[in-house]
Amino acid sequence: MITVVFWISGVFLLLQVVLLTYLSFSKQKVIRKDNEVEQVYHRVLNPYLAYLSGEGDQEPDLPSNEETRISVIEKLLSGYVSNIKSTGDEKRLKHTAEKHLSEYYRDILNKGSWAERVNALYYIEDFRMDLLQSEVKRHFHSLKERDEEYRQSLRVLASFGEKALIQLLKSDDTFSTGFIKELLRRLPADLLEELKKEKDIPVFFQIGMISYFGETGYYEHLPYVEHHITHSEKEVRLKALAALCQYRYISSADKLAPFLTSELWEERMYGARLSGILQLTRYSTTLMKLAGDSKWWVRFAACEALKQMPDGEILLTFAAEGHEDLYARDMARQLQTLKTGVSR
Amino acid sequence: MEWLSWIVNTVAIIIIIYMASVSLLYIGMFLVAGPRIRKERQLNREAHIEEISMNKDTFPISVLVPAYNEEVGVVSTARSMLALNYPQFEVIVVDDGSSDQTSERVIAEFRMKEIDLAVRRYFDTQPVERAYQSTLFPNLFLIQKQNGGKADALNAGINFSKYPYFAAIDGDSLLDRDALLKTMKPIIDSNGKVTATGGTVRIANGSRIVRSEVENIALPKTPIVLMQIIEYFRAFLIGRLGLSRMNMLLIVSGAFGVFEKSRVIKAGGYKVNTVGEDMELIVRMHKSIKDEKSDQRIEYIQDPVCWTEAPSTVASLRSQRRRWQRGLAETLWTHKSMLLNPKYKGIGLFALPYYLFVELLSAIFELLGYIIIVAGLLFAFISWEITLVMFMATVLYGSLISSLAVLLEEWTYHKYPDVKSLLKLFLWSLSEAFWYRPLTVLWRCEGLISAIRQKGSWGNMQRKGISEEEAA
Structure with a gap:
């Protein structure tokens, strides 16, 4: 029995050593790659931004190693995309992305891991790479799971104006x-x-x-x-x-009347809210009544609406002091002191 | 003496079988959790939440911050909550009858003005005395109530809150700026089918956090905190993710979780007379979901969204572990009717038995194991073979799983930036069985005893604060 236990322990220990070695080497590799990408990125950032914005005609040299080049380009374009101001900028972004990334993303959509495919789909949309529209469509139809990949494929297709959508x-x-x-x-x-x-x-x-x-x-x-x-x-x-x-x-205030007396509390709430936003003083009496509604949300909306009326403070003070309903008085008091944006 | 030796040997064999089974169970859960983490390990996290960060109709959230005698950290916590990246939210600090300057600090710092209350009462709580709204940040509120415990404070926060989802956060935790976006994503993506989510809680000791942003991740120097880091990886990345993938998650950490308010109201809110209110609520939510035959679920995301300060002294760690164990025991006792009840499917047949036999009773099994090892070495009534096997089982029991957890951590993001940290974590994980585990086992047994005796409190510890507020 002891021998068996020793063997099992030995196997477990060996497993741990293998795991540790794998972790150390893969970690070192990732750190090296990240450093390399970071270095190249900082070296080409300014000249590349000049190229993208049309100030320079010559595209700066990028590393020959595909993995590094792709990572650097993705990083450069991701930063640039938020600063696009004109259609010219957009065209150059699209052109550069398609030149460097379209073949790579085609491969990824066919053979990449799940995370790589989803990342590629994010970038295809961000970089407006509509050259890949048919690939994305084909890829979408091949998906079985309704996960982020499925959703992102649909987002990409929508941004390319896919009619079949x-x-x-x-x-x-x-x-x-x-x-x-x-x-x-x-x-x-x-x-x-x-x-x-x-x-x-x-x-x-x-x-x-x-x-x-x-x-x-x-x-x-x-x-x-x-x-x-x-x-x-x-x-x-x-x-x-x-x-x-x-x-x-609302084109006519009359259209709101049925909602203020609706049997559905949600309709009463929205009716009250819109009356307040539009300052429809003709509904002040109805709103005062709704301040004592059985639903908290309606009471809140009604008091908020009263507060927005031209004589809102007076109406609210009246509700807080003289309303027949205790809940209405409480709510009006809260609204007197509560600083609130207009609920929409 | 022969009969004694026979009994001890039999107990030892039972414990060895138990430990081997638990190890196999953990490996099984690793096999469930691992592929999910591996699948997402290269995912572009920023792009992943970009959409909902711009989405104007993301569900609004009320962030509840219960605080009891938190004068040291409450302002920085509130400030970090206000800096969250989320389209629409309110922050409600609930002062649970503090005897220190908790409220005064908040009132002065955020220039708060008293407001009148028209609060809905979903749950009865200790009386709420006053409410304030910040004149600087209209979405920041403070409510002062009489002391009733953390659960009571959270219930009062829910009563006061106005949004359909709420996040419960410990007063001493800091959230990642995108925490709400990340935890709400499963809810939004599932169109409300997910009713509660929790994320990974990471230990902040050792890392540099400035204004709630993790600037530099590093390991702490104190071994006792280092061991807790490994423990957290194991609990979150293997345990919780594994259970969540099978829709059997029973704990959304009290440090940070997001909940659908209507489901919590249906479930009856937080239970006030327990110290394990976070787990107890989740079990009740599962019960309510199953009773209703609803297809809603509770999910865990592996993203590290919350940073907390781990106890760095033996005394505070002891108090924490006793409290956790007691909370677990109370929850399992309260819901004993669900245990092995087929009506509750995976929860009744797997998750609750798992928490009972693995998380709760393992303390007793392990304690017996340690006693047998020591007794085997000191006295001759137990065979040395059994002692040796016991010892090997004890060492391997924790260390293999810990090293697998370190692997999973390496596959997440926000990982340690050098190989040295990895090696350090790995090597420390091998030492667990010799000092850390025996200590925690002892404290957990104490917790069990106190559960039987029913003693408890808010469980405060001396905080040093984890965020450098003014440094940047």
């Missing part, structure tokens, strides 16, 4: 509103217009669109958003109301 988005209800918005943010304006004209857009997608339009604040989407406050689906109506709060607009 619209049908995919319409047919797949597993996408979250947040993710739909991520894609909408990337779509070119003409595709967005096409989307607005589509007849059979599912509810989950409409919610994403309305929410995104509210976020942009672009006037051209406003009629689409306002049209949806009478939609049959509650969630669509709520998103449209929330978006109008962001737009700080």
